[in-house]
Amino acid sequence: MSIGKLDRRAVLKLGAASALLPALSGIALAQGHSGTIRIWTFLSAEGQSPREVVLRELIEKFAAANPGVSVVVEAQPFQELETKFVAASAQNRAPDIIWMRDTFLDLVNQRGALANLDDELSADFQSNVIPDLYPVFAEKSVMDGVRTSLPLWPSPAQILFYRKDALAEIGLDAPPLTWDEFIPVAGKLTSGDRLGFGLPTNDNSVSAFINMMTGFGPDIFDAATGQFDVTGPEAVETASVVRQLVGAGALSSTLLNAMGDDIQDQFAAGRFAIVQAFAPRFAQYKSIAAAYDPNDLAVSAWPAFGDRPPAVLLGPYWTVGVSAKSENKAAATAFVEALYTPEASMQWAEVAGLVPDRRSVQSDPFFSTPEAESIAVFNALLDAPGALTFPPKLPDITKVFPIMNTALQELIGTDEDVGAILERAKATLGW
Amino acid sequence: MTTTVIETSVDSSRALHSVARKTKIVGSALVGPALILVVAINVLPAFYGFYLSLRQVFFFADEGYVGLQNYVELFRDPFAWQAVGRSLVFTFGSLAIAVPLALVSAMGIRRLGNWGSILLTVLLVPWAMSPIVVALLWKWILVPSPGGLVGAIFAAFGVPPQDLLTDPLLAMPTLILIGVWRNFAFAAIILTGGLGQIPRDLYKAAAVDGLGAWEAFRKITLPLLAPSLLIVISMLTISYFNEVQTIIGLTGGGPIRQTTTLGYLLYHTGFVELDQGRGNAIAIVMFMINMLLIALYIKILGKQPGAAA
Numbered sequence: 245m246s247i248g249k250l251d252r253r254a255v256l257k258l259g260a261a262s263a264l265l266p267a268l269s270g271i272a273l274a275q276g277h278s279g280t281i282r283i284w285t286f287l288s289a290e291g292q293s294p295r296e297v298v299l300r301e302l303i304e305k306f307a308a309a310n311p312g313v314s315v316v317v318e319a320q321p322f323q324e325l326e327t328k329f330v331a332a333s334a335q336n337r338a339p340d341i342i343w344m345r346d347t348f349l350d351l352v353n354q355r356g357a358l359a360n361l362d363d364e365l366s367a368d369f370q371s372n373v374i375p376d377l378y379p380v381f382a383e384k385s386v387m388d389g390v391r392t393s394l395p396l397w398p399s400p401a402q403i404l405f406y407r408k409d410a411l412a413e414i415g416l417d418a419p420p421l422t423w424d425e426f427i428p429v430a431g432k433l434t435s436g437d438r439l440g441f442g443l444p445t446n447d448n449s450v451s452a453f454i455n456m457m458t459g460f461g462p463d464i465f466d467a468a469t470g471q472f473d474v475t476g477p478e479a480v481e482t483a484s485v486v487r488q489l490v491g492a493g494a495l496s497s498t499l500l501n502a503m504g505d506d507i508q509d510q511f512a513a514g515r516f517a518i519v520q521a522f523a524p525r526f527a528q529y530k531s532i533a534a535a536y537d538p539n540d541l542a543v544s545a546w547p548a549f550g551d552r553p554p555a556v557l558l559g560p561y562w563t564v565g566v567s568a569k570s571e572n573k574a575a576a577t578a579f580v581e582a583l584y585t586p587e588a589s590m591q592w593a594e595v596a597g598l599v600p601d602r603r604s605v606q607s608d609p610f611f612s613t614p615e616a617e618s619i620a621v622f623n624a625l626l627d628a629p630g631a632l633t634f635p636p637k638l639p640d641i642t643k644v645f646p647i648m649n650t651a652l653q654e655l656i657g658t659d660e661d662v663g664a665i666l667e668r669a670k671a672t673l674g675w
Numbered sequence: 676m677t678t679t680v681i682e683t684s685v686d687s688s689r690a691l692h693s694v695a696r697k698t699k700i701v702g703s704a705l706v707g708p709a710l711i712l713v714v715a716i717n718v719l720p721a722f723y724g725f726y727l728s729l730r731q732v733f734f735f736a737d738e739g740y741v742g743l744q745n746y747v748e749l750f751r752d753p754f755a756w757q758a759v760g761r762s763l764v765f766t767f768g769s770l771a772i773a774v775p776l777a778l779v780s781a782m783g784i785r786r787l788g789n790w791g792s793i794l795l796t797v798l799l800v801p802w803a804m805s806p807i808v809v810a811l812l813w814k815w816i817l818v819p820s821p822g823g824l825v826g827a828i829f830a831a832f833g834v835p836p837q838d839l840l841t842d843p844l845l846a847m848p849t850l851i852l853i854g855v856w857r858n859f860a861f862a863a864i865i866l867t868g869g870l871g872q873i874p875r876d877l878y879k880a881a882a883v884d885g886l887g888a889w890e891a892f893r894k895i896t897l898p899l900l901a902p903s904l905l906i907v908i909s910m911l912t913i914s915y916f917n918e919v920q921t922i923i924g925l926t927g928g929g930p931i932r933q934t935t936t937l938g939y940l941l942y943h944t945g946f947v948e949l950d951q952g953r954g955n956a957i958a959i960v961m962f963m964i965n966m967l968l969i970a971l972y973i974k975i976l977g978k979q980p981g982a983a984a
Contacts, residue, residue: 324946327734327735327946327949330734330735331735334735351734354736355734355735355736437836445929446926446927446928446929446930448947497838497841497842497930498819498838498841499841500841500843500929500930500931501840501841501846501925501926501927501929501930502841503927506814510818642734642947642948642949642950643948646943646947646948650929650931650932653929653930653931654931657841657843657930657931658843658931672754
């Protein structure tokens with residue numbers, strides 16, 4: 245065959261080759277990933293908080309390694325993530341990746357909105373990375389034998405933040421870890437405009453009452469139903485502690501509408517000595533401290549009842565899933581995997597002060613530095629004997645926190661009988 | 676001659692019919708798109724909302740037809756009745772302050788001339804603001820701790836910080852005052868326009884007849900302002916009765932449900948508890964109450980002499 249002349253065989257070969265080319269290039273693109281992946285999270289891609297900075301850097305790194313993929317962050321109000329995701333999924337316009345609270349995982353999964361990650365995650369990730377995550381969180385993402393999500397930022401979740409300078413005023417280094425001792429101390433910490441203890445009482449995502457009740461240990465949750473006894477002796481004693489805190493002047497009726505963000509802002513302004521706070525926000529609390537030295541910020545477990553170990557309720561926390569209806573599951577899963585590399589874990593730790601998802605990176609010298617002191621404390625809390633999680637299927641999750649918050653408000657703001665308040669909460673829950 | 680007249684009359688009649696038909700076509704063409712939008716955005720979703728109110732829908736899963744169960748449970752719920760009561764307190768409490776204040780402002784603005792217009796523009800700023808921004812603004816103004824503006828003013832007079840949003844007795848009055856602050860200037864604009872429609876001669880004639888200022892206000896201003904008042908009261912009623920964003924931002928329905936109005940209950944049931952069947956039942960009940968109140972206003976104010984104006 246000479247140049248310029250094509251015989252029949254050559255034409256057929258060229259035809260076959262040209263037919264194969266798109267397929268081959270498709271394989272190549274699939275391995276490198278392509279297309280757009282949309283992420284719904286409460287973090288903004290343009291934000292400046294430590295976690296937002298890390299997320300942005302991880303996206304840039306992923307985009308550099310996968311030039312064919314465009315990652316779009318569509319920030320959503322954190323309390324609406326699960327609802328909007330399920331609604332969007334029903335209308336076939338869900339994002340590829342969703343950040344959600346672990347307490348909603350069962351409901352979201354029931355709606356068939358989440359991909360089975362056992363089918364999507366790479367073999368390397370399944371065999372090497374998952375065993376390196378904190379088992380207590382990683383196991384909670386497995387629903388009916390199927391891995392539906394991956395936990396992000398292992399942390400003691402709703403924990404106590406306190407000001408060392410305030411505690412030092414009364415000769416203490418840290419808050420007492422039993423309620424009997426905590427109540428008078430919290431009362432003494434109330435001074436001038438400052439309150440001893442601050443709790444969110446109107447935040448639909450958390451319940452300070454349940455956190456306090458965990459001082460009785462994991463048995464408060466019924467293994468079969470996931471419920472807790474709203475009018476049982478543990479709840480009554482918890483309610484009694486609330487009343488004693490009010491009586492000691494530690495808790496104030498001015499908290500009756502407080503959201504988590506209100507507590508955070510007012511703590512920064514110096515209104516409280518000890519508050520309930522979300523552990524992953526520790527670095528943020530430090531950065532906005534106005535009325536005290538950020539180095540005086542410290543964390544503590546919740547006090548317990550009797551001689552039980554101090555309580556650490558590991559939730560609600562964030563967990564990341566891939567949409568069952570994603571048309572780009574491979575790229576989406578690849579991005580999710582990129583959140584859990586050892587480098588990513590180090591970034592979350594170094595920039596945002598978070599406990600690394602990968603336990604193995606904790607041998608890094610960074611974790612022996614004073615900068616990582618809070619992470620060491622969080623780690624200790626994660627391993628504490630009083631650590632527990634919410635049941636995998638906490639019933640009436642959309643109602644239980646608001647109803648228990650109203651009960652807490654009634655305990656703080658009225659003199660009504662404790663039993664009557666708890667009975668009303670139970671009746672409203674229908675338990 | 677007679678025949679010619681009749682023929683001309685028939686032609687005129689045809690011409691008139693033709694013009695009328697064309698006018699109707701043009702009118703329909705102008706109204707049509709708006710009507711289609713209203714049907715698509717308001718009417719159809721309303722029917723769908725009613726359909727959903729007859730079903731058990733939780734977290735976007737339709738669990739089937741339940742008839743009037745959502746309504747029955749709603750009417751049996753003592754908290755729902757409390758919410759109705761609080762909605763009425765909020766609505767009429769706000770109206771009772773906002774409408775007289777708007778009327779007085781409108782009369783003052785007319786007397787001030789151009790300065791009045793400038794003042795009204797400034798007073799309109801709260802109405803133009805997003806309700807959530809209003810809520811955040813007032814939350815910081817009222818916070819009873821260091822940094823709160825009202826607390827600082829009280830402190831300057833030796834008064835301790837007041838828990839205006841967290842005190843169960845003070846939260847609702849505080850919400851009402853914020854609601855008035857937000858809306859009265861808008862009402863004042865409409866009433867200013869209404870006052871401008873009243874002929875000056877009537878007041879001159881009343882003065883000649885020896886009527887005092889109060890009598891002139893009662894016998895001329897109020898009756899002739901009835902159409903504007905009807906618009907203002909109707910719009911404010913709908914606005915106040917359905918208010919939810921500032922309540923979410925300021926009190927979250929608390930403390931201890933003291934500001935849980937029917938609008939907030941709808942938000943909480945539908946968007947927090949995610950019980951969308953019952954949430955839609957509340958929406959339908961709210962719609963019915965809105966319609967009843969407006970029908971009542973039309974009946975009362977529609978009888979005023981100026982209502983036909």
